[in-house]
Amino acid sequence: DSGVTQTPKHLITATGQRVTLRCSPRSGDLSVYWYQQSLDQGLQFLIQYYNGEERAKGNILERFSAQQFPDLHSELNLSSLELGDSALYFCASSPRTGRGYGYTFGSGTRLTVV
């Protein structure tokens, strides 16, 4: 157990639907990062939060949004889902954003859009 908890582990939903992925960071970690991993695009950075505030945005679609709550857990909302959104979604946490601090990853949520 890495200490980063992601739920659910698997999600199957239909096109056009909306889902919410949840992440609880490792205790004490203030930064949360969301990544999408698909077969053809590798690990794509979506968005970062630090202590409740958005810090950086990557290749996140407008149909996707995220937030980090006061208890530091984070949610990634995916709406108007398309087949191409099927991927493994990772949450990672880090105590700080310095160069010496690596990520601790959650086990991921495997999203299948049918």
Place this chain on the structure above:
Amino acid sequence: AQKITQTQPGMFVQEKEAVTLDCTYDTSDPSYGLFWYKQPSSGEMIFLIYQGSYDQQNATEGRYSLNFQKARKSANLVISASQLGDSAMYFCAMREGPGNQFYFGTGTSLTVIP
């Protein structure tokens, strides 16, 4: 230009042999961190080893060592005495820049042959 380049999409190694997974990086920042992660078929991302740009010695963690050649901008992962459980995808990553962004390579798939 790619920040992290992993030129070996797939590698094979005999059990108990050593294997080197290549990674080159691109940065003009004198301060950066280099990381290796392992992703087995189950999907989770597991941190293996870290090397700071100012570290004089190569990092080692058990059977893992990082061959850090700063002038060549390479950070190869060496796995000694390969085991069947080492079969997985391996990702090289770098953290650098004013935003301490994390950049991942495209990964190398390692297969250990009995």
